[in-house]
Amino acid sequence: MKKLQLLLFLLLVSINWHCQSKHTNLGEEYARKFLADVQQGKGSLLSQVIPIVRDKETAIAIAEAVLFKIYGKDQIIKQRPYEVYQIENHWVLFGMLPEDTKGGVFEIAIDAQDGRIVGLIHGK
Numbered sequence: 001m002k003k004l005q006l007l008l009f010l011l012l013v014s015i016n017w018h019c020q021s022k023h024t025n026l027g028e029e030y031a032r033k034f035l036a037d038v039q040q041g042k043g044s045l046l047s048q049v050i051p052i053v054r055d056k057e058t059a060i061a062i063a064e065a066v067l068f069k070i071y072g073k074d075q076i077i078k079q080r081p082y083e084v085y086q087i088e089n090h091w092v093l094f095g096m097l098p099e100d101t102k103g104g105v106f107e108i109a110i111d112a113q114d115g116r117i118v119g120l121i122h123g124k
Contacts, residue, residue: 051112056084059091062115063108071106071122079105089113 053059060082067076079095086092089112095105104123111118 051089052115053091053110053112056086056091059084059086059093059110059112062110062117063091063093063106066117066120067106067108070120076106086112090118 053062063082064076076095079097081096083094083096084091091110091112093106093108093110095107097103097105106122107119108117109119110116
């Protein structure tokens with residue numbers, strides 16, 4: 001039994017080492033070249049063919065990632081459930097507050113093609 005356990009352990013260690021050894025960093029220089037190529041319009045941009053933000057859940061995830069950093073997670077979560085609308089090539093989201101609650105809500109617009117935030121405000 002101990003021999004089998006040792007054999008399994010060695011096999012797992014070998015597999016782990018093998019998997020780790022196949023990863024290669026492309027490096028910052030490659031990242032700079034890739035960015036320059038993209039900025040010059042070289043290569044295929046998938047977002048020109050297929051919208052990156054294709055569903056409500058992705059729009060909410062993008063909005064929350066931005067809003068949590070700016071306004072704080074607790075502040076934004078209080079505004080759930082959100083109003084979410086897909087209008088043309090954009091997602092428009094609004095926070096909601098319970099009735100008889102004072103304060104403003106966030107308003108955010110996201111470009112469905114590339115995920116850019118094209119508008120963002122928070123009322124008072």
